[in-house]
Amino acid sequence: xxxxxxxxxxxxxxxxxxxxxxxxxxxxxxxxxxxxxxxxxxxxxxxxxxxxxxxxxxxxxxxxxxxxxxxxxxxxxxxxxxx
Amino acid sequence: xxxxxxxxxxxxxxxxxxxxxxxxxxxxxxxxxxxxxxxxxxxxxxxxxxxxxxxxxxxxxxxxxxxxxxxxxxxxxxxxxxx
Amino acid sequence: xxxxxxxxxxxxxxxxxxxxxxxxxxxxxxxxxxxxxxxxxxxxxxxxxxxxxxxxxxxxxxxxxxxxxxxxxxxxxxxxxxxxxxxxxxxxxxxxxxxxxxxxxxxxxxxxxxxxxxxxxxxxxxxxxxxxxxxxxxxxxxxxxxxxxx
Amino acid sequence: xxxxxxxxxxxxxxxxxxxxxxxxxxxxxxxxxxxxxxxxxxxxxxxxxxxxxxxxxxxxxxxxxxxxxxxxxxxxxxxxxxxxxxxxxxxxxxxxxxxxxxxxxxxxxxxxxxxxxxxxxxxxxxxxxxxxxxxxxxxxxxxxxxxxxx
Numbered sequence: 273x274x275x276x277x278x279x280x281x282x283x284x285x286x287x288x289x290x291x292x293x294x295x296x297x298x299x300x301x302x303x304x305x306x307x308x309x310x311x312x313x314x315x316x317x318x319x320x321x322x323x324x325x326x327x328x329x330x331x332x333x334x335x336x337x338x339x340x341x342x343x344x345x346x347x348x349x350x351x352x353x354x355x
Numbered sequence: 356x357x358x359x360x361x362x363x364x365x366x367x368x369x370x371x372x373x374x375x376x377x378x379x380x381x382x383x384x385x386x387x388x389x390x391x392x393x394x395x396x397x398x399x400x401x402x403x404x405x406x407x408x409x410x411x412x413x414x415x416x417x418x419x420x421x422x423x424x425x426x427x428x429x430x431x432x433x434x435x436x437x438x
Numbered sequence: 439x440x441x442x443x444x445x446x447x448x449x450x451x452x453x454x455x456x457x458x459x460x461x462x463x464x465x466x467x468x469x470x471x472x473x474x475x476x477x478x479x480x481x482x483x484x485x486x487x488x489x490x491x492x493x494x495x496x497x498x499x500x501x502x503x504x505x506x507x508x509x510x511x512x513x514x515x516x517x518x519x520x521x522x523x524x525x526x527x528x529x530x531x532x533x534x535x536x537x538x539x540x541x542x543x544x545x546x547x548x549x550x551x552x553x554x555x556x557x558x559x560x561x562x563x564x565x566x567x568x569x570x571x572x573x574x575x576x577x578x579x580x581x582x583x584x585x586x587x588x
Numbered sequence: 589x590x591x592x593x594x595x596x597x598x599x600x601x602x603x604x605x606x607x608x609x610x611x612x613x614x615x616x617x618x619x620x621x622x623x624x625x626x627x628x629x630x631x632x633x634x635x636x637x638x639x640x641x642x643x644x645x646x647x648x649x650x651x652x653x654x655x656x657x658x659x660x661x662x663x664x665x666x667x668x669x670x671x672x673x674x675x676x677x678x679x680x681x682x683x684x685x686x687x688x689x690x691x692x693x694x695x696x697x698x699x700x701x702x703x704x705x706x707x708x709x710x711x712x713x714x715x716x717x718x719x720x721x722x723x724x725x726x727x728x729x730x731x732x733x734x735x736x737x738x
Binding site: 278279282328332352354 | 621637638639640642643646647668679680700703704705706707708710711712722723724725729
Binding site: 359361362363365411414415416430432433434435436437438 | 471487488489490492493496497518529530550553554555556557558559560561562572573574575579
């Protein structure tokens, strides 16, 4: 699965894009976050505060309990500040 | 005293500007309107409906009970429709 | 700043002028009103605006001061035309500038609501059939202006 | 219509284009957001906007459709830039056109409130001292967006 990071999440993790093979027990967004955190630094620090992480699945906003299903692309990013 | 008329009031009365010598019992805006109406047509028709007549004394909006006092210019006009 | 003029104006040039003045402006809101091809269902060919020279400027300046006292504005421009205008021509422009967008938006809406109900202008419409009708006051405009009263 | 671009834009040209399309437009409202010289008290030298290509366009188009479903709009334009911008440069433009001014005003305010809280852009400020700080979400923006919820 393709994972994208933006803004300070991208800067802290040190990459904009990653591809991971998901273990089959990882089926929701929150489980994916836990899985990434379990890999240690830099994920464990960058993704530690769940309150400031927004998620999009295939470019649509979703909550943590959303099923990853057949999504091609998941993105993690801080609250947006455009406009 | 100088009297100005605008929009359909001007059109109905047939002039944009008039000067009248006020009898001394005419001291308020409403008394001036009554005095003008008492002069007959075209004033009596044009000024008949008090609800659609707005008044400015020296270019400031006033109500019917406003004192004419030393005002130089009184204007009668319909509700405004600019913007 | 208030301008009452017969000539056509360019909203974009005014916005650029307002925005170019300083770098503490975060938000510029503009409202431009145009001559529409119909009003209350009748097709309109042209529009003539009569006004009360002297009182117009006085009232617009008061309205501008009122907006500046209610909101934090970096700049505020009001241009209102008089005379005869063709379909699609601009009639009125309000531009407000502020550090924050809410001030700019609210001040512009306030100014337009007050212009509609307090500025001494009167619209005379000429229809395609050559009829000339004085535009009537709208209850919706009075309601809009009333909501700004304390 | 939604445009996401790096290049600078001209608000006046967009307004003229929108207004010139038809004679049933009575009101055009524009909002232009600019790079300000300070934010939360720190002096800013330049601003870089990162965005999420693809999702940005998708979200902006959804926001435009939502505005068109809530208000009667003759036209609606959203331009949002990304990349690095100098002080005073425009960042975002919203233009709404309608027969009546309330629709144009409300739709423009709505679009800006949603852009601030839903469009996937992130601002990175560079201060005069060379520090680079990611701009923080504002509670006032969230409150503004929440008031449009049914």
